[in-house]
Amino acid sequence: MSEKHFLHGFLNPKSVAFYGANNKGGSLAAIQIMNLIKSEYGGNVYPIHLNMESVMGFKAYKTISDVPEIPDLVVVVLSSKIVPQIFKEIGEKGTKKIILISGGFRELVGDGENNLTEQINSIANQYGMRFIGPNCLGVFNNWYQPENEDSAFNIAIWEQIRKDKFSIASQSGTLSSHIWFSPDDIDLGLSKSLSVGNEANIDIVDCLEYYIEDDNTEVIGLYIEELKRGKKFLELAKKITPNKPIIAIYVGGSEAGNRALKSHTGSLGGNSRIYDAVFKETGIIRTNYVQEFLDIALVLLRAPLPKGKRIGIITNSGGPGAMVANNAEKHGLSIPEFSEDLQNQLKKMLPSTASYKNPVDCTFDMNLPYFYITLPELLMKSGEVDAIIQYGVVGFQDVMDDYLKNAEIARHAEFPHLSDEKQDDLAEKLLQPTLKNSEKYSVPILYVSPMRYDSPWSKRIRNNGAILFKFWDRPVNALAKVCEYLDFKLKRR
Amino acid sequence: MSEKHFLHGFLNPKSVAFYGANNKGGSLAAIQIMNLIKSEYGGNVYPIHLNMESVMGFKAYKTISDVPEIPDLVVVVLSSKIVPQIFKEIGEKGTKKIILISGGFRELVGDGENNLTEQINSIANQYGMRFIGPNCLGVFNNWYQPENEDSAFNIAIWEQIRKDKFSIASQSGTLSSHIWFSPDDIDLGLSKSLSVGNEANIDIVDCLEYYIEDDNTEVIGLYIEELKRGKKFLELAKKITPNKPIIAIYVGGSEAGNRALKSHTGSLGGNSRIYDAVFKETGIIRTNYVQEFLDIALVLLRAPLPKGKRIGIITNSGGPGAMVANNAEKHGLSIPEFSEDLQNQLKKMLPSTASYKNPVDCTFDMNLPYFYITLPELLMKSGEVDAIIQYGVVGFQDVMDDYLKNAEIARHAEFPHLSDEKQDDLAEKLLQPTLKNSEKYSVPILYVSPMRYDSPWSKRIRNNGAILFKFWDRPVNALAKVCEYLDFKLKRR
Numbered sequence: 001m002s003e004k005h006f007l008h009g010f011l012n013p014k015s016v017a018f019y020g021a022n023n024k025g026g027s028l029a030a031i032q033i034m035n036l037i038k039s040e041y042g043g044n045v046y047p048i049h050l051n052m053e054s055v056m057g058f059k060a061y062k063t064i065s066d067v068p069e070i071p072d073l074v075v076v077v078l079s080s081k082i083v084p085q086i087f088k089e090i091g092e093k094g095t096k097k098i099i100l101i102s103g104g105f106r107e108l109v110g111d112g113e114n115n116l117t118e119q120i121n122s123i124a125n126q127y128g129m130r131f132i133g134p135n136c137l138g139v140f141n142n143w144y145q146p147e148n149e150d151s152a153f154n155i156a157i158w159e160q161i162r163k164d165k166f167s168i169a170s171q172s173g174t175l176s177s178h179i180w181f182s183p184d185d186i187d188l189g190l191s192k193s194l195s196v197g198n199e200a201n202i203d204i205v206d207c208l209e210y211y212i213e214d215d216n217t218e219v220i221g222l223y224i225e226e227l228k229r230g231k232k233f234l235e236l237a238k239k240i241t242p243n244k245p246i247i248a249i250y251v252g253g254s255e256a257g258n259r260a261l262k263s264h265t266g267s268l269g270g271n272s273r274i275y276d277a278v279f280k281e282t283g284i285i286r287t288n289y290v291q292e293f294l295d296i297a298l299v300l301l302r303a304p305l306p307k308g309k310r311i312g313i314i315t316n317s318g319g320p321g322a323m324v325a326n327n328a329e330k331h332g333l334s335i336p337e338f339s340e341d342l343q344n345q346l347k348k349m350l351p352s353t354a355s356y357k358n359p360v361d362c363t364f365d366m367n368l369p370y371f372y373i374t375l376p377e378l379l380m381k382s383g384e385v386d387a388i389i390q391y392g393v394v395g396f397q398d399v400m401d402d403y404l405k406n407a408e409i410a411r412h413a414e415f416p417h418l419s420d421e422k423q424d425d426l427a428e429k430l431l432q433p434t435l436k437n438s439e440k441y442s443v444p445i446l447y448v449s450p451m452r453y454d455s456p457w458s459k460r461i462r463n464n465g466a467i468l469f470k471f472w473d474r475p476v477n478a479l480a481k482v483c484e485y486l487d488f489k490l491k492r493r
Numbered sequence: 494m495s496e497k498h499f500l501h502g503f504l505n506p507k508s509v510a511f512y513g514a515n516n517k518g519g520s521l522a523a524i525q526i527m528n529l530i531k532s533e534y535g536g537n538v539y540p541i542h543l544n545m546e547s548v549m550g551f552k553a554y555k556t557i558s559d560v561p562e563i564p565d566l567v568v569v570v571l572s573s574k575i576v577p578q579i580f581k582e583i584g585e586k587g588t589k590k591i592i593l594i595s596g597g598f599r600e601l602v603g604d605g606e607n608n609l610t611e612q613i614n615s616i617a618n619q620y621g622m623r624f625i626g627p628n629c630l631g632v633f634n635n636w637y638q639p640e641n642e643d644s645a646f647n648i649a650i651w652e653q654i655r656k657d658k659f660s661i662a663s664q665s666g667t668l669s670s671h672i673w674f675s676p677d678d679i680d681l682g683l684s685k686s687l688s689v690g691n692e693a694n695i696d697i698v699d700c701l702e703y704y705i706e707d708d709n710t711e712v713i714g715l716y717i718e719e720l721k722r723g724k725k726f727l728e729l730a731k732k733i734t735p736n737k738p739i740i741a742i743y744v745g746g747s748e749a750g751n752r753a754l755k756s757h758t759g760s761l762g763g764n765s766r767i768y769d770a771v772f773k774e775t776g777i778i779r780t781n782y783v784q785e786f787l788d789i790a791l792v793l794l795r796a797p798l799p800k801g802k803r804i805g806i807i808t809n810s811g812g813p814g815a816m817v818a819n820n821a822e823k824h825g826l827s828i829p830e831f832s833e834d835l836q837n838q839l840k841k842m843l844p845s846t847a848s849y850k851n852p853v854d855c856t857f858d859m860n861l862p863y864f865y866i867t868l869p870e871l872l873m874k875s876g877e878v879d880a881i882i883q884y885g886v887v888g889f890q891d892v893m894d895d896y897l898k899n900a901e902i903a904r905h906a907e908f909p910h911l912s913d914e915k916q917d918d919l920a921e922k923l924l925q926p927t928l929k930n931s932e933k934y935s936v937p938i939l940y941v942s943p944m945r946y947d948s949p950w951s952k953r954i955r956n957n958g959a960i961l962f963k964f965w966d967r968p969v970n971a972l973a974k975v976c977e978y979l980d981f982k983l984k985r986r
Contacts, residue, residue, distance in 0.1 A: 022907075023905055023906055023907040024906075024907055024908060025889075025892075025893040025896070025906060025907075025908030026889070026908070028857065030906075031896075034896045034899070034902050034906070037899060037901050037902055038896065038899050038902070054905075055905075056901075056902065056905045056906065057901060057904060057905045103846040103856065104845070104846045158892055158895070159895070170812070171812070172810065172811060172812025172813075172815075173810065173812070174810040174811075174812040174813050174943065175812050178810065178887075178943040179943055179964070181887075181943045181944050181945075182944055182945040182948065184945045184946070184963075185678065185963075223812060225815065249816065251812070251815040251816050251818075251819045252815075252819070254818065254819050254822035254823065255822065255828075256818035256819070256821070256822050256827075256828030256830075256851070256852075257815055257818045257819035257822065259818070259828075259830060259850055259851070259852075260806075260811065260814050260815035260818045260819075260828075260852045260854075261811075261815050288816070288819065288820050288823065289820075289966040290813075290816065290964050290965065290966055291964055291966050291967075292966075313753075317665070317666065317667040317671065318665060318667075318753065318754075319663070319664070319665025319666070319667040319668050319716060319744070320665075320667050320783075321753050322665075322718065322744040322745075322750055322753035322754050323742065323744050323781070323783065325744075325747065325749035325750045325752070325753045326744045326745070326747050326749070326750035326753075326781065327781050327782075328749070329747035329748065329749050329750065330747065330781065334749075335748075335749030335752075335753075337749075337752060352597070353596045353597050357752055358749070358752070359749075359752075359753050361753075363596065364521065394671075394674075396518075396519070399518075399651055400518040402651070402652070403518070403524075403527045403531065406527070406530060406531050408530050408550060409527050409530055409531070409549065411550060412516055412547075412548075412549045412550045413516055413517075413518060413523075413527070413549070414515075414516040414517055414518075415517055415518030415519070450667065450671040450672055450674045451674050451675055452674075452675040452677045453677070455675065470677075470678075471672070471783050471784055472783065473782040473783060473784050473785075474784075
């Protein structure tokens with residue numbers, strides 16, 4: 001259905017012209033064309049350049065009127081002063097969609113003093129054109145060719161990102177583009193990203209209208225400095241959040257925050273309380289932290305939504321268990337003491353030094369199938385918890401392999417090295433039953449390890465589709481936010 | 494001076510006997526001996542084992558009485574029931590220091606019902622012995638042989654950790670040992686780590702008494718579930734914090750937290766407000782997050798202490814600047830608008846689309862020496878800021894090198910590859926003047942990048958000794974906590 005929305009064409013153009021590109025790495029337009037090349041864009045590319053014969057291997061044209069077809073989309077990276085003239089030329093050519101990367105519009109001088117924004121809007125209206133920007137970093141569509149894993153329509157992001165169902169609309173180019181540089185501690189990918197900049201013509205509300213119908217968007221992330229169409233936003237968000245959670249970073253309300261906004265996109269910021277009320281009413285999940293923004297999206301995408309706020313903690317170490325319990329309660333989650341019946345069942349399968357009231361502390365003496373399969377299953381089946389945080393996902397084989405690198409140790413130690421294949425098998429056997437139970441009982445399980453995120457065992461956990469965090473701080477916070485969203489959904493019933 | 498404290502011998506023994514070790518990787522005592530081997534411990538090692546001739550290459554003895562010298566230290570990993578007997582044997586041998594790893598004491602049954610703890614304490618008193626534990630993970634001393642970079646006296650930590658001046662005393666073995674598994678997103682090392690477990694004989698107060706005099710301890714980290722000697726702790730902490738900051742995680746106060754504690758170390762937890770009052774009075778920096786615990790230590794160790802709470806923000810992107818400003822104000826830091834004079838100076842050196850009121854947003858069009866040297870220097874010299882957070886520490890060469898891997902791009906792109914050597918030089922030239930200024934003006938500067946922590950440019954920044962964070966959430970929070978400590982110091986004057 002989203003094909004009918006006008007933004008569809010911005011994300012799926014068959015041909016793109018570029019103003020401002022050359023072959024130099026430092027040039028933003030060149031980077032955009034390089035992104036297209038890297039992401040295997042198959043459409044036509046038309047650089048517009050007064051002097052160059054070709055740009056990045058694509059034949060260049062002196063003016064857009066020389067281009068042999070009407071480009072679906074034009075990207076403009078030029079000094080703001082000449083943008084009105086360029087808009088007219090694009091209008092004359094017949095292209096209806098422009099991405100205006102350039103800054104130097106509303107954010108530099110007050111709205112009143114500056115008529116550049118009005119000028120370009122008026123030209124756009126005259127020719128029936130819509131434009132994204134100014135002062136933005138462009139767009140990214142990871143589902144441009146769904147069947148080609150490596151492809152995207154991408155002028156915005158420096159690296160290849162895995163296809164996912166998280167879509168972003170952002171008044172900051174960094175949030176839409178640069179945080180996707182090497183996501184190295186989270187298994188989150190991206191669906192679509194729209195950097196809306198100053199929103200002179202297209203705003204976040206337009207993006208929401210597009211995402212509501214988009215099948216490849218299951219969770220929406222927003223970075224908001226100012227809402228220009230507050231009422232429309234409210235209406236639309238209410239329609240979206242029952243089905244697709246929205247996570248928002250809103251920056252404003254503080255003095256320095258508002259000052260920063262004024263110079264960033266020229267927005268006026270606003271009263272944080274009003275925005276809080278809007279977010280609360282619409283069930284939008286608010287966070288001030290970029291890492292949390294990503295973490296919440298990950299949990300929402302990869303795990304079933306919990307049915308309540310009761311957290312079961314499984315750990316092989318008391319400290320992290322206590323810290324998780326403490327932080328969870330501080331964030332409005334509950335860590336119920338298990339029923340006597342459940343405690344008795346746990347007691348039977350745990351070592352004598354273990355504890356089983358919640359947190360369940362298996363101690364170091366644990367049996368892997370119990371730890372990964374039996375205990376989580378028991379908790380999920382019990383109906384006494386709505387989500388599980390499990391600490392102690394340690395790659396013992398990795399630790400042992402590391403010791404065996406020492407020649408003196410290797411001479412005496414009596415522990416085997418499991419082959420990579422056997423370890424893969426083991427991880428699958430330990431993880432898959434639990435992930436299936438997680439779906440079956442709708443009880444999310446978040447794994448936590450103190451080891452490197454890219455250590456071999458951590459990778460095996462992640463390759464099974466499990467959600468893994470390094471340290472226990474982030475999963476608790478993310479889960480608390482997911483449960484705020486759950487509250488909203490439960491209240492609406 | 495710390496040599497005179499009785500804990501010195503626990504961290505610098507010339508000989509160690511081990512109860513419970515074998516050659517199997519899963520055994521905790523074996524891991525401890527492997528840690529000693531890996532960390533190049535040069536002293537004598539005596540495994541005590543009824544049947545084995547040798548353990549991990551060290552000749553084993555049937556009883557401690559057979560050991561040919563009086564070991565400085567004995568480590569015990571045995572079932573709790575036989576520990577009293579073992580303590581007697583150790584006492585008869587003449588050893589005065591024991592690390593009791595085993596659990597199964599106070600944490601399992603109530604203090605009243607269980608006399609095991611009393612028994613071992615009474616035996617220890619009888620023989621004039623002191624012991625760490627039970628229910629602990631042992632000790633780590635990275636300065637056992639200061640001249641040997643690879644060496645440590647280490648029975649507690651699985652990997653080699655860089656020598657640093659951060660020392661830990663913890664009622665959780667995870668906080669003292671396992672969080673030091675591959676610290677992969679922070680340039681923090683460790684000085685000493687003491688896992689005190691149930692504190693039957695030696696407690697956190699003893700550790701503080703030791704750390705106050707220890708030249709290799711500049712910042713102290715505590716994990717606290719319960720303070721057994723509250724008054725003494727208060728007195729001592731007051732003496733320490735004016736010179737050596739203390740960072741504490743206190744877990745307790747919440748219902749589930751207290752339940753977790755009871756089963757962890759058998760402690761009674763307590764009222765979080767009382768602990769808050771203690772921390773406030775003593776200037777102890779409190780955090781609930783393990784990542785923040787480490788981040789605060791890093792900032793305190795690597796940067797000069799700021800003189801106030803006024804933060805200057807330098808960024809090449811509006812969004813992160815606004816988010817830093819927003820979060821900083823929320824956490825009690827101030828982001829002052831710069832004086833007209835400073836604004837004019839900044840305006841002269843920035844591109845026309847930049848902003849300069851604070852945050853300073855250089856935009857993407859920035860010149861590296863301005864970004865890394867001139868701007869920070871101007872801010873530091875101005876006297877208008879007490880600390881700087883600088884976002885946009887991006888390795889453009891890394892980005893370009895990545896594009897050049899694409900054959901099509903490489904054919905056309907006109908940007909050079911700087912050699913590694915030249916990039917090293919560049920980083921040094923860009924960073925060193927600013928790090929010197931940071932010390933000179935006592936204005937800490939925290940760098941922030943969206944790129945991988947181990948990307949080439951990020952590594953270059955870090956190799957220069959600069960503090961680098963991925964994303965801008967953590968540095969703001971850490972700086973806010975450092976400034977709470979500063980408040981305490983300023984009030985004491």
